[in-house]
Amino acid sequence: VKNTAKDLGHVRTISIESIMALQPTIILGTDKDISPELLEKIKQSGVQAHVFAQEFSPEGTKKLIADVAKVLGNESYKGLQDKVDTDLTKVQKIEKAPKVLFIYARGAGTLMVAGKNTPVEKTIALAGGQNAITEFEDFKPLTPEALIKGNPDVILMFDSGLQSLGGVDGVLKIQGVDKTNAGKNKKIIAMDGGLLSGFGPRIGEAATQLNSLLIANAK
The missing domain is CATH 3.40.50.1980 (Nitrogenase molybdenum iron protein domain)
Structure with missing residues (x-):
């Protein structure tokens, strides 16, 4: 994705003009990434937009995966959720937390x-x-x-x-x-x-x- 996606800069400085220049048909983002002001401009553009609440935890991530997948009509998301849990089992215990x-x-x-x-x-x-x-x-x-x-x-x-x-x-x-x-x-x-x-x-x-x-x- 990094090789093909256009970098619009930091989320706090993204402009409606740079977004519209990409001619999107649907815009997805989190409530941490899209400001209320930017969201209002997106709505005025007529482009379909979905903003998701994001909780910074493994469970919050798994919910976000499900929410995005459902909006896109993809029901094959459980593998991504399982990957979160599987990867976390590889974390080794550190006796004294640095x-x-x-x-x-x-x-x-x-x-x-x-x-x-x-x-x-x-x-x-x-x-x-x-x-x-x-x-x-x-x-x-x-x-x-x-x-x-x-x-x-x-x-x-x-x-x-x-x-x-x-x-x-x-x-x-x-x-x-x-x-x-x-x-x-x-x-x-x-x-x-x-x-x-x-x-x-x-x-x-x-x-x-x-x-x-x-x-x-x-x-």
């Missing part, structure tokens, strides 16, 4: 950290880790104080975010990182952004992959 700090980066000028009740936090928990940030919800700008207070054992990023900083060396240059356990031990890991935070049919795969990375970096 503290994980997720940093969203778009170059050194844009650094955000994931707080409570974010999709990334839920994936970290499924993988056997714990979020290093517990003071706030959603995303907030990264500060040296938050880094030092959270003192993560591991810093987690999207592959694209890590690349935007020039790799691990770039992350280690962020003010405050060198004072954390993750910085001192160079425990910086990265995953595909869509896989890590999408909470789609591959959520079990995401948790398993992150679990393996956390175990490898606990040594």
Whole structure:
């Protein structure tokens, strides 16, 4: 899909013009992705649209799979639901849950950290880790104080975010990182952004992959 689908940018900045340019006959999205303002414009366009409530949990993902399949008239969705459960059985137990700090980066000028009740936090928990940030919800700008207070054992990023900083060396240059356990031990890991935070049919795969990375970096 990545090779054929057109990238419209971040969901929070998608315009009605860019959507209509693709001449869609049906639009599917979640309540986290489509703002009320954008949904109203889509309705005014006359294109059929369906917005689904998304809960960031394995059960929520399985419900989303069923909801989307039913709208599309596809009853062969149980295999995808079963895959979620099967993949999650591969997650290995970690005796002491490592503290994980997720940093969203778009170059050194844009650094955000994931707080409570974010999709990334839920994936970290499924993988056997714990979020290093517990003071706030959603995303907030990264500060040296938050880094030092959270003192993560591991810093987690999207592959694209890590690349935007020039790799691990770039992350280690962020003010405050060198004072954390993750910085001192160079425990910086990265995953595909869509896989890590999408909470789609591959959520079990995401948790398993992150679990393996956390175990490898606990040594």
